[in-house]
Amino acid sequence: MNSHVASHGNPALSKFSPLPRIISYDDFDHGVCGWTQLVGNYEKTLDNIRNSDDTRAPMLSSVPMFDIGSHGAMDGTYSLKIATRGQPGHFAYAVKRMTWQRLGVIQLEAFITYTVEASRLTLGDEDLRAFTIQMDLQDGFEDRGRRAIPSLRYHNSQDGELRRVWQIRSKYMRPKVRTGxxxxxxxxxxxxxxxxxxxxxxxxxxxxxxxxxxxxxxxHYVRWLVDLDGLHSLEFQCNDRVYDLRGYPPVTGEAESNLSNLLNLAFAVEADADRRCFFYVDSVLLSAEN
Amino acid sequence: MIRRSHIAVVERNVWWRGDFDVEPYEAGWASEAIGFLHVLETDGESPGIDLRVQISSDGIHWADHGAALRGSLDPGVHFVSVTHFGSWLRVVGRTTGGLKVIFSWDLK
Incomplete structure (x- = not known):
């Protein structure tokens, strides 16, 4: 309740329900706010970046359309857009890299939307396979820590068949492969x-x-509550639906020596057809209980 | 308000051989752009390139802007400057021989 009273003093924040401490607030009328494309790790040569790491550079978008012009953002002119190539299975990915201060509960809130390139005069609702909201976390380092990548995926369609189901990442981390x-x-x-x-x-x-x-x-409004202490999801909300995720165990793997206190946020979008798929976000608020 | 700038790498460590086109990039907030072409390696001696900047108001339908980068290129940094480009940028073109490149838009 207090956070609501406080945020009404700022109309830009009043549409969110933040926890008491706001860590970051990304309004893309002010720039990309630290959101960047993912590049795979490499050493000595760029040739050992995986082919799948063609994740494309995020853009500040006025959401321009051929038939109406600029659609605009949730607030102001610009949102952050990630765009796939027009290839089935291709995905675009944007990440914001931070570190945590305390192992407590954090909350990611955002307004999001998605569509496909209007390169054909068809709706294309089945041409976008999925979009994913993700965190990349580590609670310590080497043998004193665990890494986890909790993820929520809206599986919109598969091979042209609509599904429109929220999914949670539930499998263990794959074994590490050294890049050099x-x-x-x-x-x-x-x-x-x-x-x-x-x-x-x-x-x-x-x-x-x-x-x-x-x-x-x-x-669309999304809100995701994550416990850094347990490296797992607690609750997810999309518009009027709230999903209790407390029953899912954390999906963890080996910690890395150079990723202590890792706190990354990410959005991804994946194409299901030979048509570019777009995911937009405006704005993003990360808050913490303490 | 300090002036905003942004660098977007839109092609990384790829070989251009023959015809090429780079994914569109939306940058309506910017009023000038430099397309940096970092040639990492070449296949053959000083391959030729005919690179054209194209613009669009919707990211779908494209027209040549007029800005271009043409000639024989060795490894190193080359660039093409663009102003009055509207909201969308991309480059298309063709090479004779092979060029391994990083291409980025430097926007402000």
Whole structure:
């Protein structure tokens, strides 16, 4: 309640329900706010970046459409856009890299939307396979810590068939693969987006308002509560639906020596057809209980 | 308010051989751009390139802007400058021989 009273003094924050300490507030009218494309780890040569790490550079978008012009953002002109190539299975990924101060409960809130490129005069609602909201966390380092990548995925469609179900990442981390001789970086444990790592959340079929042509977008509210101490999700909300995730055990793997206190936020979008898929966010608020 | 700038790497460590096109980049907030072409390696001696900047108001339909980078390139940094480009940028073109490149938009 106190946070509501405080945020009403700031209309930009009043649409959120933050925990008492705001860690970051990203309004993309002020720039990319630290959100950048993911690049795979490498050493000595760029040639050992995985091919799958073609995750594309995020853009500040006015959401321009050929038939109406700029759609605009939830607030102001610009949102952050990530865009896939027009290739089935290609995904775009944007990450914001931080570290945590206390192992407590944190909350990510955002307004999001998605659509496909209006390169064909069809709705294309089945052409976007999925979008994912993700954190990349580590509570210590080497043998004193664990790494976890809790993830929530909206599985919109698969091979042209609509699903529209929220999923949670439930499989263990894959073994690490070294990218070079020094043992300072690994590949293979990151951007945990493979569909076989996710399970449907029970009763999480949630058709979101996608609208009726590809050039119309509607913004959706998401709120995700995560316990850093246990490295696992507690609760997820999308618009009017709230999903209790407390029963899911943490999905953890080996800690890395150079990722102490890791706190990364990420958004990803994956194409299901030969058509670019777009995911937009405006704005993003990360808060903590203490 | 300090002036904003942003660098977007839109192609990284890829070989251009023959025809190429780079994914569109939306940058309507910026009024000038430099497309940096960092040639990492070449296949053959001083391959030729004909790189054209294209612009669009919707990211779907494209027209040549006029800015271009043409000639024979050795490893190193090359660039093309663009102003009055609207909201979308991309580059297309063709090479004779092979160029391994990083291409980025430097925007402000």
């Amino acid at each position: 001789p020094s043992d300072k970086a690994s590949a293979g444990s990151t951007h945990a987006l493979r569909s076989d790592e996710f399970d449907d959340i029970p009763d999480a079929y949630q058709p979101l308002c996608y609208n009726e042509v590809a050039t119309k977008i509607n913004w």
